[in-house]
Amino acid sequence: MEEVVRLGISAVLLAGLYSVMAYGLGLIYGVLRIVNLAHAGVIMAAAYVTWLLHSRLGIDPYLAIPVILVVFFIFGVLLYKGVVRFLPRGAAGGVQSLLLLFGIWLVMRNGAYLLFSGNDRAIRTEYSTHSISIFGTSVAQSRVVVFVIAVLTLAALHLFLTRTYTGKAIRAVAQNPDSGTIVGVNVERFYALTFGIGTSLGGLAGLLLATIFAFNPTSGAVELLKSFVVVVLGGLGSVVGIALGALVLAFAESYAILILPSYLTAAVSFVLLVVVLVLRPGGLFGQRVLA
Amino acid sequence: MVNSGTQGPPVLDIEDIEVFYGDAQALFGLSLNVQRGEVVTLVGSNGAGKTTTLRATAGLQRPTKGDIRFEGKSLMKIRPHERVELGITLVPEGRELWPQMNVKENLELGAFCGRARGHVAESLDRVFSLFPHLKDRCNQMAGSLSGGEQQMCAIGRALMSRPRLIMFDEPSLGLAPILVSQVFDTIHRLHSEEGLTVLLVEQNLTKALEIADRGYVIETGMIKTEGTSRQLLDDASIRSAYLGI
Ligand SMILES: Nc1ncnc2c1ncn2[C@@H]1O[C@H](COP(=O)(O)OP(=O)(O)OP(=O)(O)O)[C@@H](O)[C@H]1O
Numbered sequence: 361m362e363e364v365v366r367l368g369i370s371a372v373l374l375a376g377l378y379s380v381m382a383y384g385l386g387l388i389y390g391v392l393r394i395v396n397l398a399h400a401g402v403i404m405a406a407a408y409v410t411w412l413l414h415s416r417l418g419i420d421p422y423l424a425i426p427v428i429l430v431v432f433f434i435f436g437v438l439l440y441k442g443v444v445r446f447l448p449r450g451a452a453g454g455v456q457s458l459l460l461l462f463g464i465w466l467v468m469r470n471g472a473y474l475l476f477s478g479n480d481r482a483i484r485t486e487y488s489t490h491s492i493s494i495f496g497t498s499v500a501q502s503r504v505v506v507f508v509i510a511v512l513t514l515a516a517l518h519l520f521l522t523r524t525y526t527g528k529a530i531r532a533v534a535q536n537p538d539s540g541t542i543v544g545v546n547v548e549r550f551y552a553l554t555f556g557i558g559t560s561l562g563g564l565a566g567l568l569l570a571t572i573f574a575f576n577p578t579s580g581a582v583e584l585l586k587s588f589v590v591v592v593l594g595g596l597g598s599v600v601g602i603a604l605g606a607l608v609l610a611f612a613e614s615y616a617i618l619i620l621p622s623y624l625t626a627a628v629s630f631v632l633l634v635v636v637l638v639l640r641p642g643g644l645f646g647q648r649v650l651a
Numbered sequence: 652m653v654n655s656g657t658q659g660p661p662v663l664d665i666e667d668i669e670v671f672y673g674d675a676q677a678l679f680g681l682s683l684n685v686q687r688g689e690v691v692t693l694v695g696s697n698g699a700g701k702t703t704t705l706r707a708t709a710g711l712q713r714p715t716k717g718d719i720r721f722e723g724k725s726l727m728k729i730r731p732h733e734r735v736e737l738g739i740t741l742v743p744e745g746r747e748l749w750p751q752m753n754v755k756e757n758l759e760l761g762a763f764c765g766r767a768r769g770h771v772a773e774s775l776d777r778v779f780s781l782f783p784h785l786k787d788r789c790n791q792m793a794g795s796l797s798g799g800e801q802q803m804c805a806i807g808r809a810l811m812s813r814p815r816l817i818m819f820d821e822p823s824l825g826l827a828p829i830l831v832s833q834v835f836d837t838i839h840r841l842h843s844e845e846g847l848t849v850l851l852v853e854q855n856l857t858k859a860l861e862i863a864d865r866g867y868v869i870e871t872g873m874i875k876t877e878g879t880s881r882q883l884l885d886d887a888s889i890r891s892a893y894l895g896i
């Protein structure tokens with residue numbers, strides 16, 4: 361029983377992180393109809409940047425959040441303006457954009473090998489080993505902090521998309537770009553903005569990951585797959601859908617440990633993906649439109 | 652129905668435009684104009700190029716040849732999203748609302764351009780006084796509105812930009828007869844009470860000519876006939892081709 365509670369708490373905490381990385385991928389897909397495979401590279405790169413800032417300059421990872429957000433926002437905008445803009449969109453152009461963004465990921469990964477070698481890195485702060493008690497279970501403090509930051513980020517994003525003119529315009533462009541043009545939205549600018557925000561969320565996810573897990577140049581691949589699973593589960597309908605998708609994945613993974621041999625738990629997200637795609641291709645929780 | 656018309660340049664002056672979709676040509680040197688305060692209708696059969704003409708004016712399709720001028724100024728160098736700033740708007744074929752946003756959000760975004768943004772509250776009042784029914788639907792998703800409600804919402808959205816020229820693309824398409832009359836009434840009121848200049852694409856020629864000052868008949872991407880509503884109604888070939896009489 362105690363084990364069940366412990367796994368449940370860790371699942372909820374993990375779901376926060378999953379939501380952030382999935383929303384980065386989902387936002388870009390929802391607006392541009394592009395599956396951004398470079399998301400994996402962004403997550404990995406942000407982990408290294410956070411690590412560098414901490415080990416070289418002594419900047420605390422949580423204080424590095426604004427830096428990471430800005431740096432990866434700019435990176436995303438440049439990636440859009442320099443490359444993605446020229447790619448065909450949607451079903452027709454799917455393969456080309458997949459290949460190209462996959463290529464960008466490979467370049468980033470190999471760059472990381474060159475710069476940092478393939479060794480595992482981890483960020484250790486003086487509070488890395490602190491833990492706190494939730495419902496009588498001891499939980500690593502950093503996991504709780506990551507969860508809180510994730511929830512705050514999603515709440516901010518939700519308010520941005522539903523309350524501000526700019527956020528509403530992003531949703532409008534996702535739902536019908538030509539109507540956006542008619543009312544005066546510079547659709548290309550909003551594509552760049554969206555790519556920037558999605559990339560910046562990937563960056564934040566990389567930072568948060570680096571504060572709780574070790575990483576190396578191949579990191580990001582598994583996260584990309586999980587982000588994809590969460591988006592498929594939760595749909596693009598809302599932040600809430602994404603959060604629910606993340607919870608389902610995190611719980612499935614956590615409790616799989618109880619019933620599956622450990623070498624199979626890694627396959628849980630795959631299995632979940634296949635099952636959902638077969639049974640409910642529209643996602644568990646609603647629409648495939650950014651609402 | 653008589654208009655003073657000819658002072659100053661036409662509000663809209665389309666001159667000899669050609670538009671392609673890939674290799675397929677849709678417009679072959681089409682010209683038409685709309686004077687200030689006029690209602691002009693553009694009629695023609697399916698695939699004639701009516702939507703393409705409106706989309707080219709709104710900036711959603713780029714002519715490879717010719718010129719489109721708004722109040723004497725060429726639109727060819729003006730980017731698509733900037734045209735609404737000049738006072739051009741389009742109520743597109745099939746409404747093209749944002750289905751997963753509610754009516755209020757759809758309307759508010761209609762005032763996205765800088766010129767209209769400061770007048771949202773005022774414009775909303777105006778739209779709701781024109782379509783009181785929309786007010787009750789404020790929080791409903793546009794995608795779940797009935798066809799008639801969607802059309803009102805689409806017209807409302809266009810009005811939110813405080814246009815000087817409003818283009819309608821088959822606004823009566825798919826509506827019940829009573830709603831068709833309502834839509835034409837609305838267009839007529841916008842013109843007569845608010846002095847809006849209107850370019851109206853319609854398949855319902857009788858109704859369109861009832862409220863229009865002039866009309867153009869388009870066939871395979873070219874203007875075939877033009878004239879006042881009276882002239883077109885009296886034209887035997889048009890009567891047989893488009894009115895079935
Ligand atoms: N997206 C497109 N791609 C290729 N060809 C197109 C496209 N849109 C329109 N066309 C072609 O251009 C021509 C003009 O089409 P347009 O939509 O302007 O006609 P329309 O007069 O509005 O017809 P309708 O009354 O059916 O709405 C048609 O031959 C049509 O097949």
Ligand SMILES: [Mg+2]
Nearest residue numbers: 701702703744
């Ligand atoms: Mg048409």
